[in-house]
Amino acid sequence: MNKTSYLGELEHMILLAVLRLGDHAYGMSIRDELASQVGREVKRSAAYITLERLSTKGYLTTRMGASTPERGGRAKRYYEITGAGKEALRESGVAFKRLWEGQESLLEEI
Amino acid sequence: MRPPRMAELLLRLTIRDKAVFEGVLGDLEEELDRLVRSGNRPRNPGLWYWRATAGLSGRFAFASLPGAGARKGRSPMRDARAGRRLLEGVTKDLVYALRGLSRNPGFALAALLILAVGIGGTVAMFSVVERTLLRPLPFRDPEQLVVGLGTVEGESYNQTVSAHDFSDLRDQSSAFEGLAAQTAWPWISSVTGGERPVRLPVGWVSVDFFRVLGVEPVLGRSFTPDEGVAGSANVAMISHGFWQQSFGGDQGIVGRSINVDGNSSVIVGVAPAGFHVWVDCEVWMPMRLGEGFAEDRRYQNFFMIGRLGPGVPLEQAQSQADVIAADLAAEYPATNQGEGFRLTDLQEATTQSYRSSLFLLLGGVGLLLLIACGNLAALFLARGLNRRTEFSVRVALGASGSRILRQVLLESLVISFGGGLLGLTATLLGRELIVATLPFDLPPTVANAGVSWPLLGFALAVSIGTGILIGITPAIRAARRNAAEGLKAGARTVLSSGTRIRNGLVVAQVALSLVLLISSGLLIRSFAHLRGIEPGFDTGNLLAFDLELPGPEYPAPADRTIFFDALERQVRAIPGVVDVAMINRLPIRTFGGNTYVYPLGERPPSGEQARTANERWVVPGYFEAMGIPVLRGRGIEPSDGPDSPPVLVINERMAQEFFPSEDPLGKQVIIDYDEDTVLEVVGVVGNVRFDGPAGRAFQAMYHSYLQEPVTRMALGIRVAGDAAPIMAAVREAVWGLDPNLPISDVDWMDRVVARTMGDQTTMAILVTLFAWVALVLTALGLYGVLAYFVTLRVPELGLRIALGAGSRDVVRQVARRGLGLLAAGMVLGFAGALGTTRFLQGLLFGVRPTDPLTFLTICLFLGGVGAVACAIPARRALRVDPVTALRSE
Numbered sequence: 001m002n003k004t005s006y007l008g009e010l011e012h013m014i015l016l017a018v019l020r021l022g023d024h025a026y027g028m029s030i031r032d033e034l035a036s037q038v039g040r041e042v043k044r045s046a047a048y049i050t051l052e053r054l055s056t057k058g059y060l061t062t063r064m065g066a067s068t069p070e071r072g073g074r075a076k077r078y079y080e081i082t083g084a085g086k087e088a089l090r091e092s093g094v095a096f097k098r099l100w101e102g103q104e105s106l107l108e109e110i
Numbered sequence: 111m112r113p114p115r116m117a118e119l120l121l122r123l124t125i126r127d128k129a130v131f132e133g134v135l136g137d138l139e140e141e142l143d144r145l146v147r148s149g150n151r152p153r154n155p156g157l158w159y160w161r162a163t164a165g166l167s168g169r170f171a172f173a174s175l176p177g178a179g180a181r182k183g184r185s186p187m188r189d190a191r192a193g194r195r196l197l198e199g200v201t202k203d204l205v206y207a208l209r210g211l212s213r214n215p216g217f218a219l220a221a222l223l224i225l226a227v228g229i230g231g232t233v234a235m236f237s238v239v240e241r242t243l244l245r246p247l248p249f250r251d252p253e254q255l256v257v258g259l260g261t262v263e264g265e266s267y268n269q270t271v272s273a274h275d276f277s278d279l280r281d282q283s284s285a286f287e288g289l290a291a292q293t294a295w296p297w298i299s300s301v302t303g304g305e306r307p308v309r310l311p312v313g314w315v316s317v318d319f320f321r322v323l324g325v326e327p328v329l330g331r332s333f334t335p336d337e338g339v340a341g342s343a344n345v346a347m348i349s350h351g352f353w354q355q356s357f358g359g360d361q362g363i364v365g366r367s368i369n370v371d372g373n374s375s376v377i378v379g380v381a382p383a384g385f386h387v388w389v390d391c392e393v394w395m396p397m398r399l400g401e402g403f404a405e406d407r408r409y410q411n412f413f414m415i416g417r418l419g420p421g422v423p424l425e426q427a428q429s430q431a432d433v434i435a436a437d438l439a440a441e442y443p444a445t446n447q448g449e450g451f452r453l454t455d456l457q458e459a460t461t462q463s464y465r466s467s468l469f470l471l472l473g474g475v476g477l478l479l480l481i482a483c484g485n486l487a488a489l490f491l492a493r494g495l496n497r498r499t500e501f502s503v504r505v506a507l508g509a510s511g512s513r514i515l516r517q518v519l520l521e522s523l524v525i526s527f528g529g530g531l532l533g534l535t536a537t538l539l540g541r542e543l544i545v546a547t548l549p550f551d552l553p554p555t556v557a558n559a560g561v562s563w564p565l566l567g568f569a570l571a572v573s574i575g576t577g578i579l580i581g582i583t584p585a586i587r588a589a590r591r592n593a594a595e596g597l598k599a600g601a602r603t604v605l606s607s608g609t610r611i612r613n614g615l616v617v618a619q620v621a622l623s624l625v626l627l628i629s630s631g632l633l634i635r636s637f638a639h640l641r642g643i644e645p646g647f648d649t650g651n652l653l654a655f656d657l658e659l660p661g662p663e664y665p666a667p668a669d670r671t672i673f674f675d676a677l678e679r680q681v682r683a684i685p686g687v688v689d690v691a692m693i694n695r696l697p698i699r700t701f702g703g704n705t706y707v708y709p710l711g712e713r714p715p716s717g718e719q720a721r722t723a724n725e726r727w728v729v730p731g732y733f734e735a736m737g738i739p740v741l742r743g744r745g746i747e748p749s750d751g752p753d754s755p756p757v758l759v760i761n762e763r764m765a766q767e768f769f770p771s772e773d774p775l776g777k778q779v780i781i782d783y784d785e786d787t788v789l790e791v792v793g794v795v796g797n798v799r800f801d802g803p804a805g806r807a808f809q810a811m812y813h814s815y816l817q818e819p820v821t822r823m824a825l826g827i828r829v830a831g832d833a834a835p836i837m838a839a840v841r842e843a844v845w846g847l848d849p850n851l852p853i854s855d856v857d858w859m860d861r862v863v864a865r866t867m868g869d870q871t872t873m874a875i876l877v878t879l880f881a882w883v884a885l886v887l888t889a890l891g892l893y894g895v896l897a898y899f900v901t902l903r904v905p906e907l908g909l910r911i912a913l914g915a916g917s918r919d920v921v922r923q924v925a926r927r928g929l930g931l932l933a934a935g936m937v938l939g940f941a942g943a944l945g946t947t948r949f950l951q952g953l954l955f956g957v958r959p960t961d962p963l964t965f966l967t968i969c970l971f972l973g974g975v976g977a978v979a980c981a982i983p984a985r986r987a988l989r990v991d992p993v994t995a996l997r998s999e
Binding site for chain 1: 112127130134138141144162165166169170
């Protein structure tokens with residue numbers, strides 16, 4: 001199996017965050033989501049580069065939203081997961097799920 | 111809160127996609143906004159933005175590195191990682207390099223300063239070369255412009271041409287798009303009409319002079335063709351500087367009149383600021399065939415500026431000019447026999463007076479930099495050997511050879527870049543000082559010219575080149591060393607293997623400094639020779655200034671005689687004035703005209719030119735006041751007035767040329783083919799070198815001023831004591847007689863003479879300075895390599911001494927090594943100097959470029975200094991204690 005077909009850790013997390021945020025996924029909110037749910041402060045540069053890479057791979061589409069005053073009049077760049085993105089998430093998720101099988105007790109220990 | 115403009119720009123430049131940029135920047139502003147609302151306002155929001163954008167743009171820049179990337183199907187992330195790894199590698203090496211240098215800050219600082227001076231000097235000289243010789247002249251299509259001068263019998267010294275020859279060439283040649291002419295020297299005239307009367311250089315130009323150069327007046331117009339016709343109204347163009355200074359930049363200047371030497375002229379235009387072609391002029395008037403300097407074909411007063419037609423090569427224009435010159439010679443044999451035209455590229459012609467000096471100085475600092483590089487390379491090499499354990503450990507721990515090479519090379523590059531940066535900064539700050547120090551008159555625009563890409567490129571190239579030159583050998587050696595060998599303590603084979611390179615460096619240094627020292631020696635000898643030449647008169651305590659009476663106000667010759675007679679009497683009465691010399695043009699200060707002359711009855715047959723002599727007018731007492739000896743007969747006396755027969759005093763040279771086997775006294779001569787006026791030679795005086803000590807003593811003749819009172823006079827006042835009050839009293843005397851007379855160019859005569867040797871003086875000083883620095887560096891290099899040699903040989907020497915070697919043997923061994931290197935370098939340098947000193951030819955006076963005395967003296971001198979540099983380490987070898995030496999083994 002081609003190993004590049006699996007998502008990297010940050011890619012995986014960001015795709016999930018985009019999925020969870022639905023219509024409201026843009027740079028700031030995605031980093032906020034990761035910070036609140038995983039407790040991980042993703043570096044700005046890492047987040048944007050990964051988002052753009054996922055777009056290039058066809059896992060995300062983008063659209064420009066309305067501009068707001070607190071953004072200095074600049075529009076938000078919203079991200080939305082594509083079919084291919086969902087497929088990639090599913091593949092990685094299934095792989096993890098298989099590996100987790102029988103080890104679930106580890107999750108409860110915490 | 112808005113991000114700083116520059117930070118925003120940086121981000122915009124690195125994030126190519128506009129939409130991504132919008133989103134990112136918007137997020138940043140929102141984030142800051144939230145921080146402010148939640149009470150966590152950054153202390154410096156600008157700095158916060160900079161931090162954020164720096165991280166982002168760095169990452170995006172590497173993600174978009176060319177050559178990698180999405181095209182090859184690799185993810186941007188991997189590219190970013192590869193880029194980052196490279197950056198981190200280089201950064202780490204840079205940190206290593208800086209750390210390595212900081213471990214020995216004295217070494218680093220010394221190397222930095224040496225290179226700052228070396229690179230700075232080279233860059234400074236290059237900046238002048240670039241601005242004068244390489245940068246195109248500020249005219250339209252300057253590569254089409256040529257200078258036209260005359261030749262005599264094919265000899266191409268700078269000979270001027272007559273206006274008639276110029277106009278014939280212009281009309282007959284088809285090679286030029288335009289051909290113009292200007293008087294070949296500035297004619298200093300009294301100009302009134304501005305704020306106060308001034309004396310300014312005036313040039314006469316053909317009416318299309320400015321058009322040919324492609325120069326547009328900033329105000330008004332240039333001359334029209336009908337203004338070049340004899341007899342038309344006087345018009346003038348003025349320089350930007352004169353316009354600013356005397357008219358306050360008045361926009362309504364066009365149409366106003368100025369008075370040039372008594373003739374009223376209407377100003378028609380103002381030339382652009384800095385306009386300058388070969389001869390400095392502040393006022394231009396149209397040249398008119400048949401008038402003034404353009405009156406006759408035998409008056410050769412002009413140089414020509416031509417613009418070649420599109421695609422016409424210089425050679426074609428030259429061969430056409432040759433044909434036309436031959437025709438002219440056939441048609442006007444009396445004036446044109448043997449004469450021709452010579453066309454030269456304008457830039458080459460205008461820079462030829464200082465071109466070779468400039469390249470010589472650039473070569474000199476370049477040699478110096480090379481010598482300094484030799485020392486630094488040896489130092490870096492020794493440093494590398496001392497750090498062999500460090501490198502071996504790194505290699506043993508897995509560092510690759512190329513990694514170590516990179517680190518060592520970066521150390522020298524850091525130093526050379528620092529040095530280059532310092533040097534470049536100093537060059538830019540000290541621009542005007544550099545131009546002022548150089549021994550030749552550069553065009554005034556040179557000092558103002560700014561930084562240019564070629565200059566920056568040169569500085570960068572020299573810095574990189576220097577860094578590599580210094581660091582490459584130590585770097586390669588460090589990289590090649592294998593770990594096991596280096597870790598063996600005291601492995602002497604490793605230690606000594608750098609010796610050959612160091613020896614080579616020292617030999618090169620000795621050779622290069624010998625070249626510089628010999629050059630300096632030749633220039634010094636030439637200068638001393640020049641200083642020893644008397645100009646032919648006493649220059650001590652002689653104050654000089656010029657006066658010119660405006661013709662219209664002193665129309666009668668008697669008026670002028672009365673004025674100067676009164677002035678002379680008043681000046682003589684001033685306390686402290688010893689003597690007064692009056693002549694229309696003082697020698698050396700002002701050039702004099704050469705005029706045709708022949709003995710009565712020996713008029714040259716048609717088709718042959720009469721010989722020429724320098725012609726001046728003097729007031730009685732001139733020769734005595736100047737200290738010019740009267741060798742035969744008498745000088746000009748008060749009795750040589752307007753009513754007595756015209757007399758002439760000639761110099762010794764003219765007496766020999768014209769009357770080689772006869773007594774010149776009482777001989778009658780004709781000047782300028784004017785057979786109506788016969789002059790009688792009444793005396794012979796000593797020769798005067800009119801162009802300064804470097805010039806030759808040309809034949810000269812002196813008229814009595816009383817018999818032909820010209821309007822222009824120069825005074826030489828021999829003083830005793832303080833000059834300031836005397837000069838103040840002189841001014842009072844002049845203005846008491848005529849308050850409107852400008853007094854110009856007050857100066858000491860010995861300074862005037864010294865200035866004619868300015869080129870040689872400063873060149874000698876600069877090259878000697880280079881040579882001394884080179885000598886010190888070379889002596890240090892020689893000492894260093896021998897001291898190192900002794901250190902390496904301590905155990906061996908100890909053993910020899912223990913086994914009974916005498917002190918003489920030990921010294922001999924060390925000295926043989928040092929003197930061998932010295933001799934090898936000197937042989938190379940001697941050959942090099944023989945090959946290169948001929949470039950000095952144009953600057954040497956009375957000394958041949960291969961002067962054996964200079965070569966020999968300098969070789970002995972360098973040999974002596976070198977021997978001392980060898981003797982010190984040899985003495986150290988003597989003091990080696992065999993017990994200590996052997997114990998360390």
